[in-house]
Amino acid sequence: MGRRRRRQPDPADAARALPEAIAALSRTLPAAPSPEIFRRAKFDRPEAAPALWRLLFHVLSPLSADSASVSFTLVDGPPELASPIAEAQVRWVKSVLHSQGYPRLALVQLQDDGSQGGRELLLALAWLLARGPLPERLLTQSHVRLGDEMPVCECEALASPGPPAPRVEAEGSVDIRHLQWLMGKLQLRWRNLMAGQQEQCALLGKIHSYTRGCHSDRSLGHLSVTETELLRDPEGGRQLLQRLETENARLEAALEWRHRELVFWRWMDTVLDTCPLEASPPTFLPRIPEPGAGAAGLPVRELQALQEELQALQEELRKAVEARRAAWQAAVGGHGPEWRAARRALQVAVAQDLAALQWAWEQGKGQARPHGPRRLVRTEARVPGRLGLWATEATEALRAREACLEAMLHQLQGQCRQELARLVGVRPGLIWVPPPAR
């Protein structure tokens, strides 16, 4: 959609540009209020606050891993008229914004009943929008998947269960047999998962081959389960179509927003100007740092895990290098001048190699393949020109990861055993039955 350039900007156009931009934003975000609410928020009108709290909640929850712990009901009808937002949700929004690094303290000072702070919330929304492609992320999250999807990136295949509900643990000690039982149960569950997964793959294979040639998109060739299901069940098909069309409307609004957003940012500058400057950092009692969030929104736990991984890596490398260096020193005999030249060449080559490796993560876009689940397509083997990831390649990558994890597991188990052996050696009279050798 191009804009015609005029010699004289038409004032009427300019006046319309902002509401239209906000309207586009409102159409693409979930549960967004009308442009009028945005305007009122600038002047901190009370009616704007609840609607914006709700919007922030709906914007943050799909992208947050722990949204399951905060129950909320979907808003039906115009957001302004929906039920008032709950205190728990207000606090949740505050904490998520903080964990992402929101700089302004005025937000946390707003009352938890959600009745005030329209302008501050508007600033928070703009802050989220400025930091990244928020509408696109939300749309990707809620994208209607038409194919049979399988994620193959190196990410966790298990959904994190979220913060565990506060469980009433049994008082007193835990029976070792209970632990045994839990572990056995876990094993059994994995076994069932494996079997079920194999069956599902067999069924998918059948469905894909039976519907070969049916798809209008030649690059896909056959129908997916979702598509076949919509043929079997027209009612479900209706709903799917509706969801698709809703998404299309939101996508169009997102495109429009991208074209128009400049005027929104200029307006946000004025909104920020109407805010009183925050005073010097208010005195607060230093609290014990929570395990959850750091000042810049970097979860301490994540950093700790990363540090441990890097340290483990360092240790493994150190051992390998020591061993090989020693072997090398022993082996290298008298090498002539040609050896020095060759060595120099090797050093340069390795340095280049490693620089390329470093570049891969520094660049930020080092991923050869994008992430996310992929649509399964059954096709003749090795037809040239097919764009996509081959299952065989993905399997290779996974095998590497499997080997890596197995090594890590053995190392950890070895550490345990070593420590145990040491302790057993110290305590006389201890019975220790070593596990059967693998």
Add this chain to the structure above:
Amino acid sequence: MLPAECSRRLVAELRDALDSCAELQRQLEQSLRVSRRLLRAWEPAETPAPEPTPGPEINEEAPSSACPPSPQDLKELELLTQALEKAVRVRKGLSKAGEGVKAHSLKSGSTSPATRASAPPSTSHCAGSCAPGTKPPRGIRHPWVPAKDLPGRRLLLVGDGAHMGKGAGANKPEAGLRDQQIIPQAAPPVPEAFTLKDKGALLRLPEAFRKAASRNARLWAQLSSMQTGDSVDAAAATAKTQFLQKMQTAAGQPGSRLSSAEVGRLQKACSLLRLRMREELTADPKDWTQEYRSLLTLEGLQALVGQCLHRLQELRSVVEQPQGPWPEGPPRAASPCGGGADPMWSPQLLLYSSTEELQTLAALRLRVAMLDQQVHLEKVLPDSGAWVTVCSGGVGHGEDSRLSLLVQPPRSTREGVDEGTCECAGALGGGGGTGAWCLDSCPRLGPLKCTRPP
């Protein structure tokens, strides 16, 4: 008995692991249900959307209704018959034209959505062989129909497209809906069960759906291409950066320049380095140049890991500060895909050529997830103070899998003289051990072998 505090953590972690598995199982079972149902014979479609006007009870199972048709029914039947006749005429014309046109094209020329809605239902009830002139069509409540009368055996699929159009709410669509109940009375139903295996190749997706899907793909492509800069984009990007800076300075707090992107980079670095290390360690050097090269690479990797660690320490020293009046935040789980998730969806395919390939891949995925979980559990255990070694609890190793537990209570109780709570030690012949005992839960290995350390 294990001391409470340390084993509680372990139990909690195990329960988390069980919950994750249960969630996966739930999703898997749902998919299985759907797939199995698709591969069985398809039953006639469900009751359509409820009609806005009250009418006789909709009962598609009974071929004829018990009550005599009311005047309203007769009138609607009249309208319906007209619509059907028109549809048949159009179809005749189409078959003469000799091209396989999708049923919705029958509406070509008609502008009202009403006609569009009514025309397909009439064809949607021709099952099996349905010659152009046949009327009334058979009352098969199938969601689709192959119209074999078209030359070239190009097959149509209506897919109940009528209902997928925007609800017109006019008379005709209702008549079309009613059609599906009234028509069965008119013809002897000869339902032929549809199975995917036999007739799957005949299916076609409905027009409205295809349009929406292709529009969807187009819009996503447009949105993706917008990310690459153009002049509008650059101005907006500048405005955004300036706004963020202003927000930061207006806050009056020392801004931290650190972003989670930095952490994401380090995570990626870690996995790339590890992968590279694995490659080097598993490679088999054939001559001294390769050996030397391998050595240099490993040393280089070591240096890089050191750099990453250093950077991480720097990050941590800045990050871990006392928080303010902010409310307690829920612990944020690691973002999926290591924080590098693509913000934009794009169509990506995973191509496979045989069921075995797919099964291998899926099994491997699950195995990697399971190993991940095991590694996590293994890391957690020492923290909890109770040492539990789970040896070779691997799934997928057939009957070999065994679970051995060797439990060491934490230091606080190790100095204790006589716990008196060690049941298993008792079972092992009254060993004097106060803390360590072992359970071998693998039935195949027979009786336990006890050895005392020298």
